[in-house]
Amino acid sequence: MEQKSLLLVEDDPVFSNVIGRTLSQRGFELAYAGDSTTAQKKIAEASFDFAILDLNLGDHNSLSLIAPLRNNNNEMKILILTGYASIATAVEAIKLGADNYLAKPADTDEVLNALFASADESLRNSIDVAPMSVKRLEWEHIQKVLNENEGNISKTARELKMHRRTLQRKLQKRPVSS
Numbered sequence: 492m493e494q495k496s497l498l499l500v501e502d503d504p505v506f507s508n509v510i511g512r513t514l515s516q517r518g519f520e521l522a523y524a525g526d527s528t529t530a531q532k533k534i535a536e537a538s539f540d541f542a543i544l545d546l547n548l549g550d551h552n553s554l555s556l557i558a559p560l561r562n563n564n565n566e567m568k569i570l571i572l573t574g575y576a577s578i579a580t581a582v583e584a585i586k587l588g589a590d591n592y593l594a595k596p597a598d599t600d601e602v603l604n605a606l607f608a609s610a611d612e613s614l615r616n617s618i619d620v621a622p623m624s625v626k627r628l629e630w631e632h633i634q635k636v637l638n639e640n641e642g643n644i645s646k647t648a649r650e651l652k653m654h655r656r657t658l659q660r661k662l663q664k665r666p667v668s669s
Contacts (some may be wrong), residue, residue, distance in 0.1 A: 495540040496520045500530045500556065501572070502548045506595075510543075513599040527551045531559065538563040541606055544589075546573035546580060557587045570606045572597065575662075577634030633661060 497519040501507035507523060515521050522537065524530035527548050534556065542560050544553035553571065560569055568591075571584040576594035584592050593605040633651065640646040644662070648655040 494518050494520050496522065496537065497541040497543065498522045498524065498530070498533055498539045498560070499543050500524045500527070500548065500553055501543070501545040502526060503545070510599060510602065514602075517599070517603070527553060527556060530556055534559045534563060538567075540564070540567055542567060542569045543602065543606065544569065544571050546571050546584070547575065554584060554587055554589075557584070557589055561588050568606050570602065572602070575634075577630065577638075579635040579638040583638060630661075633658070637662075 495518070497514060499507055499511055499514070499521060501510070501523075502525050504525070507525070511521050511523060519541070522533050522539065524533050530544075530553070539560070542556075544556055546552055546554070557569060560567060569589045571581075571589045571592045572595055573580065573592070574595040576592070581592040591605045591608060593601065597605075633647070636650055637644070637647045640650065644658060645655055648658040651658065
């Protein structure tokens with residue numbers, strides 16, 4: 492594979508070092524950003540063939556980086572990675588122009604498969620025919636309402652008829668897998 496440029500936007504230094512080192516060994520020319528401000532500077536300075544964006548970057552999310560990346564190179568492949576996957580954020584990411592969406596933890600092979608897969612094929616393959624558990628349905632619903640309220644926890648808690656602290660505790664937990 493000829494060397495392709497890749498922007499890795501990840502605020503977890505351990506994960507970014509591991510995945511970055513492996514991607515470099517596999518022939519990618521890597522640029523790294525640990526926050527959205529640094530990522531915006533890198534996007535302004537260069538065009539990339541691929542981008543891997545951690546959804547949650549401290550107090551920000553990386554969805555706002557999709558449009559500038561697309562403006563620089565409409566053909567690039569964009570993968571959103573997150574430790575807090577939900578249907579609402581996956582749909583939002585795809586609508587904004589991401590090619591794929593992958594939940595952490597993920598190894599390099601999973602990341603590369605998701606990066607090179609077309610969004611339609613990837614979504615088709617990721618559909619789980621088994622029904623979701625009640626806990627997973629609750630998580631998905633909370634994420635949907637939170638997304639509709641643009642991340643406003645107080646407003647989301649009121650709509651869900653839930654105490655704000657209870658909602659915050661639920662949001663801090665990793666989602667159940669099924």
